[in-house]
Amino acid sequence: MLKRKNYWLLFAILLLSLTSLSPSLELNTSEGPHPKRKPQDQSTQPSSGEKGDLGKLDITVSLSEEEFRELELISGRYALSSGVTVDMKNVAAEQAEQKLLSDLTIGDSPDIIMTEGRNILDLATQGFLLPVDVYQSAPGSTPLTSLIPLYQWNGYDWGVPLDIDPYVLVYDPQRLTELGMDKLPRSLEEWNALLQNVRKVKGASLLSMDTRNPYGYSALLESMGSDLLSEDSAPIEWTEHARSYFYLTSQYNKNVWDMLQGGSIAVAIMPLSEWEIHGNSTLTAEAPLVKGNSGGLGSLSSRCFALSAQSLHPEEAVAWLSYITSRSAQLEWLEYTGRLPALDELYKSGLPGTENLPFDTHIFLSDDTTPTDVKGSWGETAARVTSFLTSKMDAAAYREALSTPQPEAQEP
Numbered sequence: 001m002l003k004r005k006n007y008w009l010l011f012a013i014l015l016l017s018l019t020s021l022s023p024s025l026e027l028n029t030s031e032g033p034h035p036k037r038k039p040q041d042q043s044t045q046p047s048s049g050e051k052g053d054l055g056k057l058d059i060t061v062s063l064s065e066e067e068f069r070e071l072e073l074i075s076g077r078y079a080l081s082s083g084v085t086v087d088m089k090n091v092a093a094e095q096a097e098q099k100l101l102s103d104l105t106i107g108d109s110p111d112i113i114m115t116e117g118r119n120i121l122d123l124a125t126q127g128f129l130l131p132v133d134v135y136q137s138a139p140g141s142t143p144l145t146s147l148i149p150l151y152q153w154n155g156y157d158w159g160v161p162l163d164i165d166p167y168v169l170v171y172d173p174q175r176l177t178e179l180g181m182d183k184l185p186r187s188l189e190e191w192n193a194l195l196q197n198v199r200k201v202k203g204a205s206l207l208s209m210d211t212r213n214p215y216g217y218s219a220l221l222e223s224m225g226s227d228l229l230s231e232d233s234a235p236i237e238w239t240e241h242a243r244s245y246f247y248l249t250s251q252y253n254k255n256v257w258d259m260l261q262g263g264s265i266a267v268a269i270m271p272l273s274e275w276e277i278h279g280n281s282t283l284t285a286e287a288p289l290v291k292g293n294s295g296g297l298g299s300l301s302s303r304c305f306a307l308s309a310q311s312l313h314p315e316e317a318v319a320w321l322s323y324i325t326s327r328s329a330q331l332e333w334l335e336y337t338g339r340l341p342a343l344d345e346l347y348k349s350g351l352p353g354t355e356n357l358p359f360d361t362h363i364f365l366s367d368d369t370t371p372t373d374v375k376g377s378w379g380e381t382a383a384r385v386t387s388f389l390t391s392k393m394d395a396a397a398y399r400e401a402l403s404t405p406q407p408e409a410q411e412p
Contacts (some may be wrong), residue, residue: 055084055085055312055313055316056084056085056086056087056313057084057085057086057087057110057111057112057313057316057317057320058087058089058110058111058112059075059086059087059088059089059110059111059112059113059114059320060088060089060090060091060099060100060103060110060112060113060114061088061089061090061091061114062090062091062092062093062096062114063090063114065090066336066337067337067339068088068090070332070333070336070337071088071324072088074323074324074329074332074333075088075320075324078320078323078324082316082319082320082323084313084316084319084320086320089110094251096114096115097115100113100115104123104128104308104310107310108310109128109308109309109310109311110308110311111307111308111310111311111312111313111314111316111317112305112306112307112308112311112317112320112321113305113306113308114162114303114304114305114306115159115303115304115306116213116301116302116303116304116378117147117150117151117159117161117301117302117303117304118150118302118378119378119379120150120151120158120159120304120306121150121151121153121158121378122377122378122379123158123306124153124154124158124306125153127309128308128309129158129159129306129307129308129309130158130307130308130309130311130314131156131157131158131307132156132157132158132159132160132306132307132318132321133156133157134156134314135307135314135315135317135318142343142344142345143160143161143342143343143344144161144164144342144343144344144347144364144365145344145365146300146364147161147164147302147342150302151304158306158307159304159305159306160304160305160306160321160325161302161303161304161305161325161342162302162303162304162305162324162325162333162339162342163302163303163330163333163337163339163340163341163342164300164301164302164339164340164341164342164364165271165272165273165300165301165302165303165339165340166271166272166287166299166300166301166340166359167215167216167218167219167269167270167271167272167287167288167299167300167301168219168269168270168271168272168275168285168286168287168358168359169184169207169219169220169223169267169268169269169285169286169287169288170260170267170268170269170270170275170279170283170284170285171184171260171266171267171268171283171284172260172261172263172282172283172284173284174282175260175263175266176194176266178263179194179197179198179201179266180193180194180197181193181194181197184223184267184284184286185223185224186223186224186225187224187225188224188225188226188234188235188238191220191223191224191238191242192238192242194206194266194267195242195245198245198266199245203264204245204263204264204265204266205245205246205247205259205264205265205266206242206245206246206265206266206267207220207245207246207247207265207266207267207268207269208246208247208248208249208253208256208259208260208265208267208268208269208270209246209247209248209249209268209269209389210248210249210250210251210252210253210269210270211248211249211250211385211386211389211390212250212251212382212386213301213382214228214381214382214385214386215271215298215299215300215301216269216270216299217239217385217389218298218299219269219287219288219298219299220239220269221235221298222288222298222299223288227298228298228381228385229298229402230402231399231402231403233395233399236395236398236399237395239388239389239395240388240394240395243389243391244391246389247259247265248389248390252274254278256268256270257278260283261282261283271301272285272287272340272357272358273338273339275358276338277338284358285358286358286359287299287358287359302342304342305321305324305325307321325342325343327343327345327346330342330343330346331346331352334351334352334353335353340354340361344365347361347362347364347365348365384398384401
């Protein structure tokens with residue numbers, strides 16, 4: 001009898017032990033060995049509605065000091081409303097491209113980069129970027145139709161334009177009259193006539209141009225009715241003949257303005273943004289932008305943002321891009337920096353303060369001004385133009401480079 005009682009006592013103890021262990025067994029079975037992190041409480045979500053850990057956005061740009069301060073102001077308002085921390089770094093223009101390539105190749109890239117618009121396809125096809133429309137269906141407002149081909153590849157959008165900067169031809173009308181011209185040359189024959197008259201003046205230069213990018217040369221060719229991609233031999237051979245009368249620079253050179261005023265340079269080709277800052281009433285600016293121009297917008301520079309493939313917060317990065325390139329932000333950017341916006345709707349509705357521009361802004365809405373694809377990368381195009389203008393490449397080699405087929409970008 002005593003032995004049976006002992007059995008019942010042992011059974012009761014065992015049952016009690018199993019009951020106390022069962023909750024922990026159920027928890028381990030359902031959660032697994034590595035419990036998942038619970039979603040963030042909705043009360044902590046930013047007003048813009050992003051989910052998850054916001055973290056910090058690292059952004060690298062290349063702007064003037066005034067432009068950088070304005071971008072910081074706009075970005076600061078976004079940070080306050082969204083709860084996202086934004087850290088921006090401004091790189092000098094002379095170091096921007098080298099810094100960009102270094103960051104992208106060594107694996108230390110920020111979330112968002114700024115670059116020349118025509119660099120986007122190069123970077124995308126090399127796998128350095130993420131498509132912005134994957135993370136948000138409409139990242140900002142619609143850009144100018146003429147710019148869209150610069151940012152699209154493989155069915156995705158890889159860049160978001162910030163602003164545009166057309167190149168213009170600046171001259172002193174009185175000086176042109178003294179050189180036998182009653183207007184700015186608009187054909188190869190007229191440019192040649194001006195060249196012949198400039199050659200008669202000791203120490204005079206036909207035109208000045210910055211060789212850091214091809215936009216200046218593109219503007220010159222467009223003023224002749226040609227374009228940067230044309231293999232037409234006449235403008236190329238004329239350039240080889242005339243380039244010894246070019247005043248070439250590799251960076252912004254304030255002496256150009258004094259030389260224009262003094263008459264030692266007949267024409268200067270420069271971005272509209274420089275003309276807006278330094279131009280005066282004695283000088284005139286004209287743009288090669290004309291309706292029906294077969295060369296498209298080859299002389300139109302654009303700055304844009306792109307999403308780095310190394311971004312840790314792509315959704316938050318695209319939300320920042322949408323805010324910075326929104327209609328209201330673009331109008332503010334125009335007001336305080338003078339840089340023309342890149343939004344289609346602003347030109348359709350009538351952009352304020354553009355009545356004094358040296359061209360009709362409706363040209364940006366024309367179907368005739370869609371950029372033509374360059375052959376090879378934009379970096380290769382820039383290097384080729386620089387070599388040609390600085391006499392490191394002759395006309396024959398330049399034409400051959402233009403006609404050489406380049407391998408097409410491969411889909412990832």
